[in-house]
Amino acid sequence: MTVVPGEILVMGAGTIGCFIGGSLAAAGVPVTFVGRPRVLQGLAEHGLTLTDLDGVHRHLPAASLAASESVPGDARPALVLLCVKSGATAEAAASLAAVLPERTLVLSLQNGISNATVAAGAAQALRFLPAMVPYNVAEVGPGAFHRGTPGRLAAQDHPALRAWLPVFERAGMPLDLHGDLLPVQWGKLLLNLNNPVNALSGLPLRDELMQRGYRRCFAALIDEALVALAAAGIAPAQVAALPPKKLLAVLRLPDWLFRIVAARMLKIDPRARSSMADDLALGRRTEIDALSGEVVRLARAHGARAPRNAEMVALLEAATAQPQRWSAQQLQSVLGL
Numbered sequence: 001m002t003v004v005p006g007e008i009l010v011m012g013a014g015t016i017g018c019f020i021g022g023s024l025a026a027a028g029v030p031v032t033f034v035g036r037p038r039v040l041q042g043l044a045e046h047g048l049t050l051t052d053l054d055g056v057h058r059h060l061p062a063a064s065l066a067a068s069e070s071v072p073g074d075a076r077p078a079l080v081l082l083c084v085k086s087g088a089t090a091e092a093a094a095s096l097a098a099v100l101p102e103r104t105l106v107l108s109l110q111n112g113i114s115n116a117t118v119a120a121g122a123a124q125a126l127r128f129l130p131a132m133v134p135y136n137v138a139e140v141g142p143g144a145f146h147r148g149t150p151g152r153l154a155a156q157d158h159p160a161l162r163a164w165l166p167v168f169e170r171a172g173m174p175l176d177l178h179g180d181l182l183p184v185q186w187g188k189l190l191l192n193l194n195n196p197v198n199a200l201s202g203l204p205l206r207d208e209l210m211q212r213g214y215r216r217c218f219a220a221l222i223d224e225a226l227v228a229l230a231a232a233g234i235a236p237a238q239v240a241a242l243p244p245k246k247l248l249a250v251l252r253l254p255d256w257l258f259r260i261v262a263a264r265m266l267k268i269d270p271r272a273r274s275s276m277a278d279d280l281a282l283g284r285r286t287e288i289d290a291l292s293g294e295v296v297r298l299a300r301a302h303g304a305r306a307p308r309n310a311e312m313v314a315l316l317e318a319a320t321a322q323p324q325r326w327s328a329q330q331l332q333s334v335l336g337l
Contacts, residue, residue: 002170004029005163006078009100011092013039013067015137015275016109017083019145020153020173022048025065026058027171032075033067040067042142051140052147053269056172062143071099079164080106082119082128085279086290089115090122097123105160107131109153111192111275112290113185116156130181131155132188134239136205136272148205148272151239156181186229187239192291193221196312199276199286202325206268212255213328216337219251224306225295231302241265276316280323288316308335 010021013035025031025048033043047062077100084092089110096106102125108116109131116130134151153168155161157177168175178184194209197217201208208214226244229236236244241264250262259266279286292309299306311334315326326334 002166003163004167006030007032007076009071009075009077009080010034011071011080011082011096011106012084012088013043014083014085015139015145015278016133017081018043018048018139019050019137019147020083020109020133021081022050022058022060022145023171023173024167025060026050027167029167029171031066032072032077033065034069034071035067037069040069042144043067046141046143049141049144050147051144053149053267053272071095073099075099076101077104080104080126082106082108082110082115084110085284086110086112086115086287087285089118093119093123093126093128097125100126103127105129105158107155107161109133110290111189111195111287113182113189113294115290127158127160129156129158129161130185132181132184132239134188136268136274138271138273138275139278140271146269146271148269150267152176154178154181154184183235183237184239186225186234187237187244189291189294190222190225190236190244191240193225193295193309194218195274195276195291196286196288196316197221197331198274199280200315200319200324200326200331201328202277203273204270205272205274206266206270209262209266209268210255210259211328212252212258213332215251215258217328217331217335219248220308220335220337221292221295221312222248222251224299224309228295228299228302228304228306231304232298280316280319283320283323285320286316288313292316311335 007030010017013033048060050058116128132154153175292312295309
């Protein structure tokens with residue numbers, strides 16, 4: 001029998017927080033969800049339904065869920081899953097520190113590179129570890145979340161996390177620990193550079209990837225990131241089925257050949273879309289600064305440039321105020337491709 005080391009608090013009950021936290025709750029872990037009223041209302045009215053591309057279907061009735069708009073004053077979790085958007089990291093960390101005991105372990109399940117560092121700066125009494133979520137999760141209805149792509153969670157190794165490994169495994173959320181997570185984070189960020197392309201396209205991920213024009217934009221953003229990483233002396237880990245440079249070649253293939261060569265890559269649920277697309281649809285500010293913005297900053301710090309990633313930052317910031325669908329031809333033109 002798997003021993004559960006304690007309770008979990010999900011700070012940021014959005015798509016990732018609800019899916020991972022819900023999977024753990026379905027496996028018998030006591031979980032408290034902290035999130036926005038819109039999401040919590042869906043949980044209160046419909047419970048929590050989790051599905052994935054492998055046919056898994058789980059439902060937790062509303063009465064079994066513990067949820068709140070703020071961190072409960074008596075919360076004493078053994079582990080916190082920090083799942084807020086990058087722009088809310090410092091505020092969320094400070095909210096946790098105001099309630100939780102010192103040295104509480106917090107796992108940053110967020111996009112980008114710097115969130116655990118930002119959180120630690122805002123809440124020095126807590127222990128923050130970076131982690132990486134490889135898969136896409138979409139909100140498909142009130143209280144309903146669907147994982148549309150495969151993968152395994154990854155986190156910075158820490159002795160306190162090791163007791164959780166069998167728990168995550170039993171929940172269907174296998175977790176791999178790494179002595180140095182930075183290459184893994186950058187490997188994932190390279191893949192996440194498709195998020196702004198997908199968001200601006202207005203298409204599901206699979207449909208967007210089936211158009212060579214969009215793939216060329218994605219490849220151009222990766223190109224710039226690889227130049228910046230080389231200048232910084234960082235070798236990104238292989239997170240996808242192909243290493244980054246081979247992925248670039250595949251992305252630029254004609255559509256008919258891409259469909260054959262990238263058959264494994266295209267095993268994406270038709271409903272899958274990027275979280276950035278969800279943010280635009282809801283009129284929320286996106287995480288573009290934690291993705292393309294991170295590339296731009298790394299390039300500048302090492303004497304390189306990343307003008308196309310900088311352009312994507314500008315486009316997504318404008319799209320938040322005034323959403324616009326970009327055709328592949330339009331996006332290629334603005335990126336100078």
